[in-house]
Amino acid sequence: MPTYTLNINNKQHTVEADEDMPLLWALRDLLNLTGTKFGCGVSSCGACTVLMNNQATRSCQVPLQGAVGAKITTIEGLSQDGTHPVQKAWEKIGVPQCGYCQSGQIMNVVGLLKAHPKPTNEQIETMMAGNLCRCGTYQRIKQAIHLVIAETTGSPSGMRKTITTK
Amino acid sequence: MQAASSINRRNFLKTSGLAGGGLLLGFLLPNKSMAGPGTGEAPVLQPNAFLHIDTNGKITVFVARQEIGQGVHTSLPMIVAEELEADWKGINVEMMPYSTNPVPDYKPEGGSGLYDTGGSQSVFTDYTELRKVGATAKTLLLTAAANKWKVKPEQCYAENGFIINKSTKAKLSFGSLVADAATLPIPKDVALKPQKDFKIIGKAVSKYKVKEILTGKTTYGIDVKVPGMVYACVERCPVLDGKLTSFDDSACKQVSGFIKAVAFEGTGMPMHLHAGVAVVATTTWGALKARKLLKTTWNEGPNNKQSTDELFKTFAEKAKAKPTKDVYKKGDVTHTGASSHAAEYAEPFLAHGTMEPMNFTAHVKPGFCEIWGGLQMPGWAVQAIADNVGLKPEQVKTNLTLSGGGFGRRLYYDFALEAVLVAKQLDAPVKVVWDRTDDVRNDAYRPANYHSMQATWDAAGKLQTWQHHKLETSIEVMLEGPDTKSPPTMLGGGTSDFWYDVPNIYTGYTHVDFNLARGWVRAVEICENAYPIESFVDEVAHKLGKDPLQYRLSMLEGRAAFTTEDSRLHQDPARTANVLKIAADKVGYHLPRKPKHFIGLANHFFSFAEAYAAHAVEIEMTGPKKFKITNIVAVADCGTIINTDNTRNQIEGGTVFALSQALMSEITVTDSRVEQDGFFTYQILRMNDMPPIDVHLVPSTERPGGVGELALPTLAPALCNAIFAATGERVRRLPIGKDGWEWG
Numbered sequence: 001m002p003t004y005t006l007n008i009n010n011k012q013h014t015v016e017a018d019e020d021m022p023l024l025w026a027l028r029d030l031l032n033l034t035g036t037k038f039g040c041g042v043s044s045c046g047a048c049t050v051l052m053n054n055q056a057t058r059s060c061q062v063p064l065q066g067a068v069g070a071k072i073t074t075i076e077g078l079s080q081d082g083t084h085p086v087q088k089a090w091e092k093i094g095v096p097q098c099g100y101c102q103s104g105q106i107m108n109v110v111g112l113l114k115a116h117p118k119p120t121n122e123q124i125e126t127m128m129a130g131n132l133c134r135c136g137t138y139q140r141i142k143q144a145i146h147l148v149i150a151e152t153t154g155s156p157s158g159m160r161k162t163i164t165t166k
Numbered sequence: 167m168q169a170a171s172s173i174n175r176r177n178f179l180k181t182s183g184l185a186g187g188g189l190l191l192g193f194l195l196p197n198k199s200m201a202g203p204g205t206g207e208a209p210v211l212q213p214n215a216f217l218h219i220d221t222n223g224k225i226t227v228f229v230a231r232q233e234i235g236q237g238v239h240t241s242l243p244m245i246v247a248e249e250l251e252a253d254w255k256g257i258n259v260e261m262m263p264y265s266t267n268p269v270p271d272y273k274p275e276g277g278s279g280l281y282d283t284g285g286s287q288s289v290f291t292d293y294t295e296l297r298k299v300g301a302t303a304k305t306l307l308l309t310a311a312a313n314k315w316k317v318k319p320e321q322c323y324a325e326n327g328f329i330i331n332k333s334t335k336a337k338l339s340f341g342s343l344v345a346d347a348a349t350l351p352i353p354k355d356v357a358l359k360p361q362k363d364f365k366i367i368g369k370a371v372s373k374y375k376v377k378e379i380l381t382g383k384t385t386y387g388i389d390v391k392v393p394g395m396v397y398a399c400v401e402r403c404p405v406l407d408g409k410l411t412s413f414d415d416s417a418c419k420q421v422s423g424f425i426k427a428v429a430f431e432g433t434g435m436p437m438h439l440h441a442g443v444a445v446v447a448t449t450t451w452g453a454l455k456a457r458k459l460l461k462t463t464w465n466e467g468p469n470n471k472q473s474t475d476e477l478f479k480t481f482a483e484k485a486k487a488k489p490t491k492d493v494y495k496k497g498d499v500t501h502t503g504a505s506s507h508a509a510e511y512a513e514p515f516l517a518h519g520t521m522e523p524m525n526f527t528a529h530v531k532p533g534f535c536e537i538w539g540g541l542q543m544p545g546w547a548v549q550a551i552a553d554n555v556g557l558k559p560e561q562v563k564t565n566l567t568l569s570g571g572g573f574g575r576r577l578y579y580d581f582a583l584e585a586v587l588v589a590k591q592l593d594a595p596v597k598v599v600w601d602r603t604d605d606v607r608n609d610a611y612r613p614a615n616y617h618s619m620q621a622t623w624d625a626a627g628k629l630q631t632w633q634h635h636k637l638e639t640s641i642e643v644m645l646e647g648p649d650t651k652s653p654p655t656m657l658g659g660g661t662s663d664f665w666y667d668v669p670n671i672y673t674g675y676t677h678v679d680f681n682l683a684r685g686w687v688r689a690v691e692i693c694e695n696a697y698p699i700e701s702f703v704d705e706v707a708h709k710l711g712k713d714p715l716q717y718r719l720s721m722l723e724g725r726a727a728f729t730t731e732d733s734r735l736h737q738d739p740a741r742t743a744n745v746l747k748i749a750a751d752k753v754g755y756h757l758p759r760k761p762k763h764f765i766g767l768a769n770h771f772f773s774f775a776e777a778y779a780a781h782a783v784e785i786e787m788t789g790p791k792k793f794k795i796t797n798i799v800a801v802a803d804c805g806t807i808i809n810t811d812n813t814r815n816q817i818e819g820g821t822v823f824a825l826s827q828a829l830m831s832e833i834t835v836t837d838s839r840v841e842q843d844g845f846f847t848y849q850i851l852r853m854n855d856m857p858p859i860d861v862h863l864v865p866s867t868e869r870p871g872g873v874g875e876l877a878l879p880t881l882a883p884a885l886c887n888a889i890f891a892a893t894g895e896r897v898r899r900l901p902i903g904k905d906g907w908e909w910g
Contacts, residue, residue: 001422018422018451025451029397034389035382037570039521040602041454044845047521075382082377090380094372094811097819098235099379100386100521100570128853132845134521134571135235136822138856140815 004064008033009077015064023067024048024059027074035075035103039132046131049104049111050074056111058130075103078110085152086110089144097135105131109145118153119145209345213306213352215262216299217246223327223341225252228262231292232283232542234572236874237812240374241289242296244808248366249300249359251324252340259374264544264564279545281566284577284686286872289808290775293870294358301356303347310346311338361806361867370811387539387567388525392595395527396425398588399453399599402440402608405466405838406681407432413443417459423452427460430587436645437550437580438683440608444588450599466838469681474614474835478512480678481616481637485510489635489674491654494661494731497670503622503630507709510619511698512899515639515833516612516687517848522570523605526585529595530555535562535586536595540569540576547579551586573823574686578610602844609840610685611833613639613655617698621668627710629721631670634660636695640677641684648677653732657773658692658879659699662731665742665771666703666721681838688823689875692773693882697900700768700883705896714887715750715767719743722769730773737771741864745769745780745801748862753782753799762787763796766888768880775872777804778864781821781884787892792908795857795885803864804871810863813873817861820877825857826850828882830903855910 003016006023008031015030022041027033027050039047041060048059051073078084082091086109096102105128112119112127119127124145133141211219218226227243243259246252264281304324311329312319321332328337361367378384403410415427425446433439445460447453527538528551535555541547544566545559552559569576585598600608615638622631642652654675657663661673687693707717727738746769750756755765764787769780784797800817807813830849834841842848886897889907899905 017449018455020455021449021451025449028389029449029451032391033382034385034391037386037521038388038450038523038599040844042602042844042846044602045521075380079381082381087377087380091372091376094370094376094815096235096373096376096379097237097815098521098569098571099376099384100235102379103382106380125854125856130852132521132850132852134519134573134823134850136819136825136851137815138822138851138853139818139859141853142856 004068006067006072007070008072009074017064019065020063022060023050023062023064023072026064027059033074033076037100037103039101039104043130045101046108047101047104049107049131051107051111054111054114056108075107078106084110085148086113086144089147089151093140093144093147095137095140095144097137101131101133105133105141109148113148113152118149209348211303211306211344211348213302214299216296217303219303219340219344221341221344223256223339224258225250225256225340226258226260228260230262230280231288232281232540232566232569232572233261234283234540234542234569234576236816237373237809238283238288240371241808241812242292243374244366244371245293245296246300248364249297250304251326253327254366254371256327261566264548264566266545266548266560281544283542283572284574285774286772286874286876287775289870290872297358298356301358302352305353305356306347306350307340307343309350310343313346314338367806367808368810371809373812384568386522386570387527388522388570388599390527390538390567390597392527392529392538395595395597396446396448396592397450397453397599398444398446398596399450399457399601400442400444400584400588400604401457401460401462402442402604403432403464403466405464405470406438406440406683407434408441408464408466408470410441410443411463411465414461415445417461418445418456421447421452421456421459423448424456428588428591430584433583435647437578437583438644439580439584442584444598446588446592446596453599454601470838472681472835472838474515477614477639477678477680478616481512482510484637484676484678485616485618485635489676491675493654493656493673493675495672499631499633499670499672501631501670503624506620506622507706508618508620509702509705509896510898511617511701513615513694513697514900515614515682515835516827516831517606517609517833517842518573518575518687519606519845519848519850520569520571520573520575523602524575524581524600525598526582527595527597528585528589530586530589533557536565537562537582537586538565538567539582540567540572541579541582542572542574542576543579547582550579550583554583554586555590573688574690575609578685580610606842606844606848607840610683612687612690613641613684614680615694619698619702621702621706623706623710627712629666629668629706632664632668634673634699635676636660636673637676637678638694639680639682639684641686643677643679644684655691656695657733658695659770660691660695663733663735663737663771663773665737665739665769666718667725667739668721682835682840689878692770692875692879693824693827696768696770696879697882697886700770700880701886701896704766704883704887704890708890715746715755718746718767718769722746733773735773735776737776741778741803742769742771745778745803745864748864749780749782749799749801752801752860752862753784753797755782760786764888764892766884766886766891768883768887770879772872772876772879774875776869777802777871777873777876779803779876779880781880783881783884783888785885785888785892789908791906793889793892794910798857798859798881799862800859800877801862801864802873802876803866804873804876805866805868806870807863807866808870813863814861816873817863817877818859820875821859821881822851822856824878824881828885828900828902829855829909830901832901832904
């Protein structure tokens, strides 16, 4: 079996695996980074989202050879202690219920905000539509995104207002 | 196998919600402390299996109910901490280790046990008992301090982890009193706090260990790792109760890491576990890949040509006949009114779709069985597994984990037993992982159901008779066979719990068989029944030219509180009226509407665990059959609220779950096979379809009711009533997308 050296959370990891093994399963089964979740395997739910070169990416769709050379960040590498602004907003708003989808939600939001530091409502809804939450925490996810935007850019976003005043 | 009659849902509710309460009392307050000084180890105060305080003052609350996202690992310890007068920040929570008999005094009735988690029962059942747990420990600590100070216990009080001497203001920490407190006899009767003094209950408290979720450290069943573990994926017979004819794994051998393929037979009742072939490998990916190369042939049995199209035709046909079972009778429905109306409604099979797909880990050797995973009724599962491997339940080493969603799916144990059937044929522990297609195609589906409704009214428009015939692919028949004695799924307004004051009522039930596994999906029959009931009453109001809000209120206000005949729950129609009125007020029902804006309402009494909810849905018509949901108001009266923030989150999330069901979710069957294969075809709500939800909680000092399922039943009828208000067209079947309605 070939070996691959991967840059994950600023560390080099070497794994021995089939070249078509998706990054998701290397993270979970070979590297014990189980914070990245399996939800569907076909990019329909977003539970496996990680950052590859700062872009939110479904790790179930990336074969290992496609991950070589990329800077990969998983939920475990986002911060040492849950103090990334997105994690803090999630905690403050009290987003999770079962929590299973939330690593993917958080990583997707981090990618979204790297691409669009002040996203429009449409950008948020479009770019988060691929991340399912069966517990139905979408309203809180939206609130938490707007809290991050307000706190990191120092200006309130339009959406927050429409959420809190009905 | 456990007696079939003991595990039906009604029994589950009865034993855990009502009869169970008395048993728990004796169980929670044994006459002696379970641990104390003299064992050679540091003394601890452990008045019972739920609470443990060490000499450093570390307080650990053990929660027996399973955390599936509904928040019990926070709310139940909050109840203990309140009466204990502990500092919430210092509370540690642990899952109570699984044991078939955690405390000898506890003798669970029926299928319901200490660990069972379903029917929104946890707080409803455990509230008073857990308060006593905290109060008992507090009394022991108070007494120990009083002895030390040589004063009466009444001269001391507890606050924030300390016992304080009222006159001297001297303070002793809980930890410093543990050694003495552990030697004291456990008091029989302890006083509980007046609700006005609550400091923790009724507050917004963060989910326990939320940071672990946010940093990816939480271990769900699918994250379990055991030394030497291998992985398996299973190819299953596509038809329920079919058999394996043959399999060929020769092509699998080209996949690196492939170990072997092992076959197992299906089980029949109660779980109807599908026959399958497990493909075992050193990684999940290896197993998934090799499975694609596996060749199988099946004997699908005689029932392999069924379809949901035919099923709904059969429902419509049989709806013309009398129900095969009478459920509830009051007065005489042959007594006719001046005018009448009749209507029919249909609802599809539904899948649970937990974000964490089914999975389970098992290790079986001669005389040994260890299991890992999330289960909502572990006692039921462990009994079946023990029977299967020829051990006693107490010999099955059971490791329960957190679950990435339950919604009733993990009340069943098919996936756990399947892992054991695979593990029996291997020398290593094995984790069986279902992919999303497996999960959607091998669920225990919320039954397809059909309702024929009839009502008559007098000249003044007052309802005189109400008839409700429900047709369904019965869960009980699937679990227990055609001779089941279990009551049919009519809770949620289909039996003596009907919330409107109507003098003559008849409800009946007809089972229609179908070759697909059925189970309990969040709010189950209350959802199934509230949709036709709350739609039909809206129809009658419109037929009479009456305002739907006022018409509902005329049958709720002034009706005295009553106890339902079968499940012995207390129902107060004034509380139903109250949630409805708040919903109407908050949505702006009495204000002039914006152009093309329409409002629908619905309310219900939550018959699993005494609570009340209403939805008001406002839509804006954006095309002939197209609308946008501009506002959803959800109002909940769930009695005393433990954790306000978690309750809000549950009401929001329950509304979203119900929105998926109302708009888009549907399982269809052709040739006895589920057609949907994942989240692209079994659709659930996504962020881009998310309307604003405005939650209102009614302050209350009543008994805490259930929260987890409360918000589901009224959303669909409220939405459908809004559509009728807008278009004059009645939604006769769910999901509404099926009949060409569009949203967004």
